[in-house]
Amino acid sequence: MSAEGDILRFARGYRLQHDCVRTQWVIQAPEKAFVADPIAGEVLQLVDGQRSVGTIIDLLAEKFTAPRGVIAGDVLALVSDLTDRRVLVP
Amino acid sequence: MTAQTPPPPMSLLAELTHRCPLQCPYCSNPVALDPRAGELTADIWKRVFDEAAALGVLQVHFSGGEPMARPDLPELVAHASSLGLYTNLITSGVLMDKAALDALVAAGLDHVQLSFQDIDPESAEHIGGMKGAQSRKLRAADLMMADGIPLTLNFVIHRANAGRVPAMLAYAERLGVARVEIAHTQYYGWGLRNRAALLPTRVQLETVTREVEAARARLGHRLAIDYVTPDYYADQPKPCMGGWGRRFVNISPVGRVLPCHAAETIPNVAFPDIRDASLADIWNYAPLFTMFRGTAWMPEPCAGCALKEVDWGGCRCQALALAGDASATDPICARSPRHRDIGLILDDLPAEVPPFVYRRYGSAR
Ligand SMILES: C[S@@+](CC[C@H](N)C(=O)[O-])C[C@H]1O[C@@H](n2cnc3c(N)ncnc32)[C@H](O)[C@@H]1O
Ligand code: SF4
Ligand code: SF4
Numbered sequence: 001m002s003a004e005g006d007i008l009r010f011a012r013g014y015r016l017q018h019d020c021v022r023t024q025w026v027i028q029a030p031e032k033a034f035v036a037d038p039i040a041g042e043v044l045q046l047v048d049g050q051r052s053v054g055t056i057i058d059l060l061a062e063k064f065t066a067p068r069g070v071i072a073g074d075v076l077a078l079v080s081d082l083t084d085r086r087v088l089v090p
Numbered sequence: 091m092t093a094q095t096p097p098p099p100m101s102l103l104a105e106l107t108h109r110c111p112l113q114c115p116y117c118s119n120p121v122a123l124d125p126r127a128g129e130l131t132a133d134i135w136k137r138v139f140d141e142a143a144a145l146g147v148l149q150v151h152f153s154g155g156e157p158m159a160r161p162d163l164p165e166l167v168a169h170a171s172s173l174g175l176y177t178n179l180i181t182s183g184v185l186m187d188k189a190a191l192d193a194l195v196a197a198g199l200d201h202v203q204l205s206f207q208d209i210d211p212e213s214a215e216h217i218g219g220m221k222g223a224q225s226r227k228l229r230a231a232d233l234m235m236a237d238g239i240p241l242t243l244n245f246v247i248h249r250a251n252a253g254r255v256p257a258m259l260a261y262a263e264r265l266g267v268a269r270v271e272i273a274h275t276q277y278y279g280w281g282l283r284n285r286a287a288l289l290p291t292r293v294q295l296e297t298v299t300r301e302v303e304a305a306r307a308r309l310g311h312r313l314a315i316d317y318v319t320p321d322y323y324a325d326q327p328k329p330c331m332g333g334w335g336r337r338f339v340n341i342s343p344v345g346r347v348l349p350c351h352a353a354e355t356i357p358n359v360a361f362p363d364i365r366d367a368s369l370a371d372i373w374n375y376a377p378l379f380t381m382f383r384g385t386a387w388m389p390e391p392c393a394g395c396a397l398k399e400v401d402w403g404g405c406r407c408q409a410l411a412l413a414g415d416a417s418a419t420d421p422i423c424a425r426s427p428r429h430r431d432i433g434l435i436l437d438d439l440p441a442e443v444p445p446f447v448y449r450r451y452g453s454a455r
Contacts, residue, residue, distance in 0.1 A: 013201050013240030017174060021098055021146035028176040030201040030240050030269060033100060033148040084311055086268060 002053055002080045004072070008088040009049030016044045027087065043075050047088065053079055095374045096335065096383060098146030102175075103340040103351060104135065106163065108155040111184050113219035114207060115284040115446035116246050116275045119155065120354055123449075128344040132162040134365065136169045138341060141369040143173040147339070151178045155343065158185040164193040171198030178203065180244075183230035184223050191233050202234055203271070205244040208251040209258045217250060219448050231265055242269040242316075247298060248288035249443060255298050259305045263313055270313060272302055274320035278352040278407055280449060287444045289436070295323050322432055325424035326397070327404025334382035334406060339373060347372045349379055352407040356416050382406050387417060391425040 002008070010016065016036065019026045025041030026033040036044060042063075046056045057075050061068040082088040108123035130138075139150065150170045157163055158181055167177050178201045179194065204227065208214035211224040234241045243265070245251070245258045255272060262270040274295075277285050290298070302317045309315070321328065331338045331350045340348040345364040348354065354361060362376040373379055381387060385398050392403040403409075404420020412421040413428045421428035 011240075012238060017148070019146070019148060021144075026148060028148065028200070030242055031149070031151075031178060031203070033176065086311060 002076055002083050004052060004054030004057065004076075006053050006079070006083075006090060007049065007051065008047055008053065008079060008083065008090060010047065011086055011089045014087045016041070016047070029087065039074065040078055043078055047079075098370075099142075099339040099373060100147065100337045101149045101151060101339075102138075102142045102147045103151045103153055103338060104138070104157075104166075105153050105155065105340065105342050105351065106130075106135070106157045106160045106166070107343050109159045110154060110156040110182070111159075111220055112156070112182055112207075112223060113448045114217060114246070114280075115219075115448060116217075116248055116281040116288055117449070118276060118278040118281050118352060120279045120352070121283070123155075124343040129160075130341075130343065130345045130364070132165055134345065135166050138364055138369060139166075139170045139173055139175060142339075143170075143175055145370050145373065147175065149176040149178060151180055153180040156182055156185060158190065164197040167194055167199050168197035171200075176200050181205070181230075182218075182223070183227040184220065186226070186230035186233065188233055191230075191237060191239075195237060195239055199239065201240045201242070203242045203244050204231060204234070205246065206258070207246070209245075209254050209261055210251075213251060213254075217446070231267075235265060235267070241267050242271060243267055244271040244273060246273055246275055247290070247320075248275045249290045249294065250287070252290045252294040252298050255301050256305070259301070259313070259315070263309065268314060269316060271316040271318065272298070273316070273318035274298075276318075276321065277411070278355075282411060283447055285435075286440055287446055289322060289439055290320065291439065292323060292436070295320060321405075321408065321422045322436060324422055325429075327401050327408070327420040327422040329401045330405035330408070330420075333384075333402035335373070335379040336383065336402070339369070347376070347378075349382070350407065353378065355407055355410055357410075382417070389417060389419065391423075392419050395425065 013030050015028050017026055017028050025036040027036050042060060046059060057072045061071045079088055107129055108119060109126060157179060170177050177199050179199055180203045183204045206214060206227055207217040214224045215221055243262050275281055275288050302315055306315050335349045340351045341364055342348060346361040347364050359378050362372040362378060388398060388403050392398050404422055406416045409418040409420050410416040412431060419426040421432055423429060
């Protein structure tokens with residue numbers, strides 16, 4: 001389970017990319033590209049190996065003027081899942 | 091995008107050459123290989139990548155033959171990479187050394203899939219028909235682990251190596267790769283000729299499946315095991331290529347544009363040439379692509395089947411090979427009137443395994 005203090009980046013071999021033809025975000029991965037839904041796209045654009053998860057939550061709460069607790073739940077669930085699957089690494 | 095044009099392809103399989111130092115009896119490449127003299131030049135491949143990226147392709151898989159037999163491979167990887175395409179090298183590893191790897195990494199290569207014929211060196215070199223191949227592959231794997239480039243191991247499984255799957259998985263675990271493919275042989279191209287020697291027994295299949303499941307339960311996310319089951323023991327076909335002309339486009343060494351790399355067996359249709367037309371025109375309109383796209387072409391029992399958009403009627407090349415008709419329901423399907431033929435093939439498995447038939451040396455040159 002990821003925590004707000006974690007600083008994450010994409011593992012080598014994975015990256016977020018905008019698919020201009022289909023106008024969607026995709027995660028490029030070994031042998032397959034996964035569609036990232038628009039919310040995941042917003043979160044993952046901020047994953048840069050420098051910002052903490054907490055900072056990402058702050059930025060999104062501000063951008064979408066949404067309750068921080070709700071955003072935090074979504075972001076932590078997403079990055080925990082991707083960390084388990086080794087797409088994101090500390 | 092208009093209503094008439096299909097969604098663009100996700101992936102391009104770029105078969106740079108059919109030349110290969112190995113002679114795997116299971117090789118799915120065509121029986122008649124493309125000659126070196128007709129191979130597309132680097133400039134044409136670069137144009138193909140430009141067009142592919144513009145059309146919506148996200149990943150390029152460099153394959154063959156042995157793609158590392160082309161000295162311009164790093165140049166091609168660099169070009170594809172500069173277009174934002176994800177670059178994957180599918181290789182036997184026998185031509186890999188530190189200098190070659192460094193050049194590929196510098197070119198922006200994203201991932202490598204390294205194939206092994208077996209884990210036992212003697213058996214591996216017997217299968218591949220090349221002395222010294224195994225130690226080169228092991229060294230290639232070590233070089234890539236030291237570099238850190240994401241690596242997937244690939245083992246093609248058949249009667250002669252099915253007993254060593256636990257040792258294959260143990261090697262993958264020891265090496266520390268994130269992914270390994272345990273892929274039962276598919277019977278196309280040269281591999282179809284060796285089917286009687288390659289088909290596993292039902293007991294072998296059940297054992298491998300149990301071993302893979304046990305390893306998955308034990309390893310979890312530490313090692314992702316991609317397990318490809320053998321069609322002949324199945325009752326439902328795989329959605330071959332994710333559906334004809336839906337996700338993948340394959341370009342042969344001499345520039346034929348195909349919906350899958352076995353499609354050159356399909357009779358009575360022209361094979362579009364990338365030197366004569368744009369990738370988009372071929373993908374959207376070439377008869378080879380439209381003939382089995384979607385569901386309109388389907389005969390019964392597929393036409394009335396609830397699963398027709400799940401498996402897309404199975405594999406066209408397999409329907410051709412097994413039922414003699416590329417537009418038939420894949421005989422792997424239990425609903426196919428030809429399904430019992432598969433049972434007969436399995437019942438007829440020789441007790442004494444026949445020797446492998448190798449490609450004639452030099453046939454790819
Ligand atoms: C045709 S090979 C070309 C690349 C390279 N020569 C190699 O063997 O790794 C592409 C991939 O298909 C696999 N392959 C070849 N024949 C196959 C078959 N009949 N069934 C399943 N996989 C096969 C190989 O192991 C390899 O991973
Ligand atoms: S499967 Fe074997 S023979 Fe076929 S291209 Fe790959 S290494 Fe060569
Ligand atoms: S009948 Fe056709 S669509 Fe239905 S499961 Fe069989 S192959 Fe698939």
